[in-house]
Amino acid sequence: QSALTQPASVSGSPGQSITISCTGTSSDVGGHNYVSWYQQHPGKAPKLLIYDVTSRPSGVSDRFSGSKSDNTASLTISGLQAEDEAEYYCSSYATRSTYLFGTGTKVTVL
Amino acid sequence: EVQLLESGGGLVQPGGSLRLSCVASGITISSYAMNWVRQAPGKGLDWVSTISTGTYYADSVKGRFTFSRDNSKNTLYLQMNSLRAEDTAVYYCAKSPYSGYLGGAFDIWGQGTMVSVSS
Numbered sequence: 001q002s003a004l005t006q007p008a009s010v011s012g013s014p015g016q017s018i019t020i021s022c023t024g025t026s027s028d029v030g031g032h033n034y035v036s037w038y039q040q041h042p043g044k045a046p047k048l049l050i051y052d053v054t055s056r057p058s059g060v061s062d063r064f065s066g067s068k069s070d071n072t073a074s075l076t077i078s079g080l081q082a083e084d085e086a087e088y089y090c091s092s093y094a095t096r097s098t099y100l101f102g103t104g105t106k107v108t109v110l
Numbered sequence: 111e112v113q114l115l116e117s118g119g120g121l122v123q124p125g126g127s128l129r130l131s132c133v134a135s136g137i138t139i140s141s142y143a144m145n146w147v148r149q150a151p152g153k154g155l156d157w158v159s160t161i162s163t164g165t166y167y168a169d170s171v172k173g174r175f176t177f178s179r180d181n182s183k184n185t186l187y188l189q190m191n192s193l194r195a196e197d198t199a200v201y202y203c204a205k206s207p208y209s210g211y212l213g214g215a216f217d218i219w220g221q222g223t224m225v226s227v228s229s
Contacts, residue, residue: 034213036215052213101155103154104155
């Protein structure tokens with residue numbers, strides 16, 4: 001099973017909105033509503049931002065939102081802030097209780 | 111507050127073995143699917159294994175790694191045998207968001223423990 005495909009980098013200015021894509025196949029992203037997103041700052045453990053495509057855990061800013069169309073999921077960050085500069089990963093249920101992560105996207109706040 | 115604390119990492123030669131532990135506080139591990147995720151230096155996240163009513167493994171570790179739990183100690187274990195250079199990574203244990211959830215989201219992570227496989 002190959003990793004899900006994400007753009008290597010995305011950038012935006014403070015206050016702007018950016019979207020990160022996560023492309024898989026009909027066997028993973030397209031086959032279930034079990035897509036999640038994580039934020040990871042250097043040297044830190046990942047933080048869950050979104051699960052089940054659109055759900056936000058308690059305490060996560062509503063500036064983060066998720067969506068999915070066919071085999072591609074997306075994470076949108078609205079009102080970009082300096083603290084959003086980090087690596088972002090998607091994840092999806094694959095088959096028989098196995099899971100795939102995305103290749104990761106470096107978000108830069110200009 | 112829910113906390114996960116990993117230990118047991120270190121330097122091991124190729125072909126060697128290591129056992130990682132993850133002690134949980136603030137939750138009862140038997141109530142949740144629990145997971146191991148690793149991250150090689152400078153690389154992305156890589157799902158390793160999940161334990162719930164069954165145990166599931168990535169193809170890359172199947173037959174070499176064993177995930178188990180001791181409910182009385184609220185502790186998880188990852189027994190890693192026949193280690194390879196490509197197993198070098200920070201290993202995180204992580205919890206699923208709610209009881210019975212098997213969708214692969216991980217809401218609480220430990221700080222990680224480093225495993226280095228080298229001669």
